[in-house]
Amino acid sequence: MSKEIRIQCLVPDLPAPADTLPYLEEMYSNRWYSNFGPLVRRFESDILSFLQEHNGAQDCFVGTFSSATTALELVLKAIHLPKGSRVLVPALTFPATALAVLNVGMIPVLADVAPESWELTPEIAENALSEKAISVVMPVAAFGKPVDSAGWAAFQQKTGVPVVLDAAAALGQQDILGELIYCFSLHATKPFGVGEGGLLVTGNEDLVIETKSLSNFGFQGPAGVVREIGTNAKFGEYYAAVGLAQIGRWQEVMDRRTAVLDQYKAGLHRAGNSVSLQQGTGNFIPAVFPVYAKGRAKALEEKLADAGIHTRRWYLPPLYEHPGLKGMEGVVNLEPASFPVCEDLKESLLGLPFHGFLTAEDTAEISNIVAEETA
Amino acid sequence: MSKEIRIQCLVPDLPAPADTLPYLEEMYSNRWYSNFGPLVRRFESDILSFLQEHNGAQDCFVGTFSSATTALELVLKAIHLPKGSRVLVPALTFPATALAVLNVGMIPVLADVAPESWELTPEIAENALSEKAISVVMPVAAFGKPVDSAGWAAFQQKTGVPVVLDAAAALGQQDILGELIYCFSLHATKPFGVGEGGLLVTGNEDLVIETKSLSNFGFQGPAGVVREIGTNAKFGEYYAAVGLAQIGRWQEVMDRRTAVLDQYKAGLHRAGNSVSLQQGTGNFIPAVFPVYAKGRAKALEEKLADAGIHTRRWYLPPLYEHPGLKGMEGVVNLEPASFPVCEDLKESLLGLPFHGFLTAEDTAEISNIVAEETA
Numbered sequence: 186m187s188k189e190i191r192i193q194c195l196v197p198d199l200p201a202p203a204d205t206l207p208y209l210e211e212m213y214s215n216r217w218y219s220n221f222g223p224l225v226r227r228f229e230s231d232i233l234s235f236l237q238e239h240n241g242a243q244d245c246f247v248g249t250f251s252s253a254t255t256a257l258e259l260v261l262k263a264i265h266l267p268k269g270s271r272v273l274v275p276a277l278t279f280p281a282t283a284l285a286v287l288n289v290g291m292i293p294v295l296a297d298v299a300p301e302s303w304e305l306t307p308e309i310a311e312n313a314l315s316e317k318a319i320s321v322v323m324p325v326a327a328f329g330k331p332v333d334s335a336g337w338a339a340f341q342q343k344t345g346v347p348v349v350l351d352a353a354a355a356l357g358q359q360d361i362l363g364e365l366i367y368c369f370s371l372h373a374t375k376p377f378g379v380g381e382g383g384l385l386v387t388g389n390e391d392l393v394i395e396t397k398s399l400s401n402f403g404f405q406g407p408a409g410v411v412r413e414i415g416t417n418a419k420f421g422e423y424y425a426a427v428g429l430a431q432i433g434r435w436q437e438v439m440d441r442r443t444a445v446l447d448q449y450k451a452g453l454h455r456a457g458n459s460v461s462l463q464q465g466t467g468n469f470i471p472a473v474f475p476v477y478a479k480g481r482a483k484a485l486e487e488k489l490a491d492a493g494i495h496t497r498r499w500y501l502p503p504l505y506e507h508p509g510l511k512g513m514e515g516v517v518n519l520e521p522a523s524f525p526v527c528e529d530l531k532e533s534l535l536g537l538p539f540h541g542f543l544t545a546e547d548t549a550e551i552s553n554i555v556a557e558e559t560a
Numbered sequence: 561m562s563k564e565i566r567i568q569c570l571v572p573d574l575p576a577p578a579d580t581l582p583y584l585e586e587m588y589s590n591r592w593y594s595n596f597g598p599l600v601r602r603f604e605s606d607i608l609s610f611l612q613e614h615n616g617a618q619d620c621f622v623g624t625f626s627s628a629t630t631a632l633e634l635v636l637k638a639i640h641l642p643k644g645s646r647v648l649v650p651a652l653t654f655p656a657t658a659l660a661v662l663n664v665g666m667i668p669v670l671a672d673v674a675p676e677s678w679e680l681t682p683e684i685a686e687n688a689l690s691e692k693a694i695s696v697v698m699p700v701a702a703f704g705k706p707v708d709s710a711g712w713a714a715f716q717q718k719t720g721v722p723v724v725l726d727a728a729a730a731l732g733q734q735d736i737l738g739e740l741i742y743c744f745s746l747h748a749t750k751p752f753g754v755g756e757g758g759l760l761v762t763g764n765e766d767l768v769i770e771t772k773s774l775s776n777f778g779f780q781g782p783a784g785v786v787r788e789i790g791t792n793a794k795f796g797e798y799y800a801a802v803g804l805a806q807i808g809r810w811q812e813v814m815d816r817r818t819a820v821l822d823q824y825k826a827g828l829h830r831a832g833n834s835v836s837l838q839q840g841t842g843n844f845i846p847a848v849f850p851v852y853a854k855g856r857a858k859a860l861e862e863k864l865a866d867a868g869i870h871t872r873r874w875y876l877p878p879l880y881e882h883p884g885l886k887g888m889e890g891v892v893n894l895e896p897a898s899f900p901v902c903e904d905l906k907e908s909l910l911g912l913p914f915h916g917f918l919t920a921e922d923t924a925e926i927s928n929i930v931a932e933e934t935a
Contacts, residue, residue, distance in 0.1 A: 202585055
C-alpha cells in the first residue's frame with residue numbers, strides 16, 4: 186500500500202474568489218449567465234489580444250466552448266467531411282483526441298510518435314498519407330509541448346490535407362498561424378485554467394461562427410431557427426469571469442512554473458543520462474512533466490509513492506490499449522508492434538509532480554529519489 | 561420598428577455573489593474545480609434530498625452534467641439501443657429534444673401534441689406505436705408543465721417501450737418515479753437556474769453511473785481506462801456552488817413566480833374566453849408563459865412590442881419547420897397537415913413576460929393590452 190500523499194502531482198493555479206468577484210458582481214447586475222453574454226464576449230476579445238501579444242495569432246478569430254473536447258468535435262463537424270472520413274491522431278495522447286473523432290462519426294487512425302519529442306510530426310503524417318486515405322490530421326501538443334506550426338502549415342500546403350491541432354495543454358505557449366485550426370483547453374488542470382472550457386483559434390472567421398453556432402444548438406440568424414445539427418457546448422459567463430482574471434495572473438503563474446522547471450533541471454542533473462526530458466523542454470514550460478527513464482517507470486512510480494509523492498502516467502496506456510475505443514484503425518494496424526515508440530514510452534514515462542506550489546525542497550526530494558532509483 | 565424594451569420576457573433569478581462566496585472560498589481552498597469534486601458531490605446529495613422532500617424521487621439517484629441536452633444525449637447512449645432506433649418526440653418542443661436524438665445516431669419521430677395541454681401524451685404515444693416501430697418515447701415537460709409520471713409509468717409498463725423524460729424546465733415541480741428516467745435543465749433561464757447544467761434522475765443506479773462515466777470520456781474504474789465512447793460533459797464545481805445556494809432560495813424564487821402568476825390570472829380574466837392558459841396552469845407554476853389567443857399571436861406580439869414589452873414564441877416554429885433538423889420522421893409524415901394542433905398553436909401561442917422581477921403594474925399593463933387586442 187502506498188503512503189498518504191504528501192506531494193500532489195498536479196494542483197490547479199486559479200484566481201482567488203476576490204479576483205473574480207468584480208466580474209461576478211457585473212454578471213449579477215447584467216443577469217446574464219450564458220449564451221454569449223457580455224463577459225464571454227469580453228473574454229474572447231481579451232484572450233485574442235493576449236494571444237496576439239504572446240503567440241502571433243495575426244488575423245485570427247476565437248470562439249469559446251464548454252471544453253476542448255467539444256471544440257474539437259464541433260470544429261470537425263463544421264469542416265463538413267463525410268461520415269467515415271479518416272483522421273490521423275497520435276497513439277500517445279489524452280483519449281479525448283480520439284473520442285472527438287469517434288463522436289462525429291469519423292475514424293481515428295493511430296500513428297506512432299517520434300522518439301525524442303513524443304509527438305506526431307509532419308514527417309510521420311506524410312508517411313501515413315502514403316499508407317492510408319487520410320482526410321484530416323490532428324496533431325497533439327503532447328504534454329503541453331507546442332506543436333511545430335510552421336511545419337504543419339507547410340504540410341497542409343504541400344498535401345492539401347487540413348490540419349486541426351489538439352493544442353489542449355499549450356495555451357499561451359503555442360505560436361498560432363491563421364491558416365491552421367487550434368483547439369485549446371481551459372480545464373482547471375491546464376496552466377491557463379478556468380475550470381472547464383475550450384478555445385478555438387483560427388484565421389477562418391466563418392469556421393468560428395459556424396462552430397459557435399453548433400455549440401448553441403445550431404441556431405443561426407435572428408429567427409432562432411436550427412440550421413445545423415448542434416448541441417449545447419456553450420461557455421458560460423462565470424468561466425469567462427475566471428478567464429478574465431486569469432489573463433491578469435498569467436505572468437505570475439508562468440513565473441512559478443518556470444522556477445519549478447529550473448529547480449528540476451538542476452536536481453535531475455544528478456541522474457545524468459539515465460533520465461531525459463521531452464525534447465525542447467525549457468524552450469517551453471510543460472503543462473505536465475513526464476520524464477523518461479528507460480523501462481523504469483513502474484519501479485520509479487512505486488518508489489515515489491512509498492515516499493508519499495503522487496505521480497501520473499499521463500496519456501498511458503496508449504490509445505490502442507483502451508478497451509472502449511472501438512472503431513479505430515492504425516496506419517498499418519493496431520498491433521502493439523506497429524507502435525514501437527509508444528511501446529517503449531509505456532514502460533519509460535512517468536509524470537513527476539509539476540505545479541506552481543512545489544517548493545525547492547519538494548523538487549530536490551523528488552529529484553534525489555529519481556536519481557537514486559535510476560542510477 | 562419596435563420600441564426599446566421596457567419589460568423583459570425572461571430575467572434569470574440566480575443567487576447574488578455574496579450567497580455563493582462561501583462555496584467559492586471552499587472551492588479555492590480545495591483547489592478542485594471540476595471532475596466530480598466535493599461541491600458537485602454535495603450538490604448531488606442535497607438536490608436529491610430536495611427532490612425527495614418536494615417531488616417523490618424515492619429510491620432515486622442523480623447525476624449532474626454540463627447541460628440537459630448532454631444529459632439526454634448520454635443517457636440515450638447509456639441505454640444501448642442500435643443506431644437508427646426511433647425515438648418519439650413531440651413536434652412542439654425546444655429543438656434540443658430532437659438534437660439529442662440525432663446526435664446519438666437515432667431517428668426522432670415527431671408526434672403532434674394534445675390541444676389543451678400542448679404536450680405529447682401517453683395516448684398520442686400509444687397511437688404512434690401502432691404506426692411505427694418506436695424504441696424510446698421522449699415526452700417533454702412543455703413550457704415547464706410537469707409530465708404525467710403515473711401515466712407514463714403505466715405506458716412503459718404496458719408497452720415495454722422505455723420512457724426518457726425531457727423535463728428540462730420542470731425541476732422542483734415534476735413528481736419523480738424511480739422507474740422512469742428524467743433529465744432536467746439548470747440553465748440560467750430555468751426557474752431552478754445555476755448558469756449551465758443538467759440533472760439526470762432515475763431509480764436505476766447503474767444507468768446514472770454509466771451516464772456519468774460517459775460525461776467523463778468514458779473512463780471507468782481506477783485505471784483511467786476508456787470503457788465506452790464518452791465525451792466531456794461534466795458539471796463543474798462553480799455551478800454546484802450556485803446550485804447549493806439556489807436550493808436555499810427555492811421557496812423565495814417560487815413565491816415571486818407564484819405572485820406573478822396570480823396577478824396575471826386576475827388581469828387576464830378581462831380577456832374572457834378569447835385567451836386561454838395551458839391546461840392545469842396554477843397546479844404548477846410555468847417556466848415560461850405562453851398564452852393561447854386563436855390566430856392572434858402575431859398581432860399580439862406586435863402590439864406588445866409597440867409598448868416596449870418583449871415576448872417570445874417559445875418552441876416555435878415546430879420541429880418540422882427547422883431547415884437544419886435533417887433525418888427526422890413523422891408518425892405519418894412530416895407534412896404540416898399531419899400536425900393540426902401544432903399548426904394551430906403556431907399562429908396562436910405567444911410567450912408573455914414571466915419572471916420574478918415583474919411588478920403588479922407590469923402584469924396589469926400586459927394583461928390590459930392582451931385583453932384589448934383579443935377582445
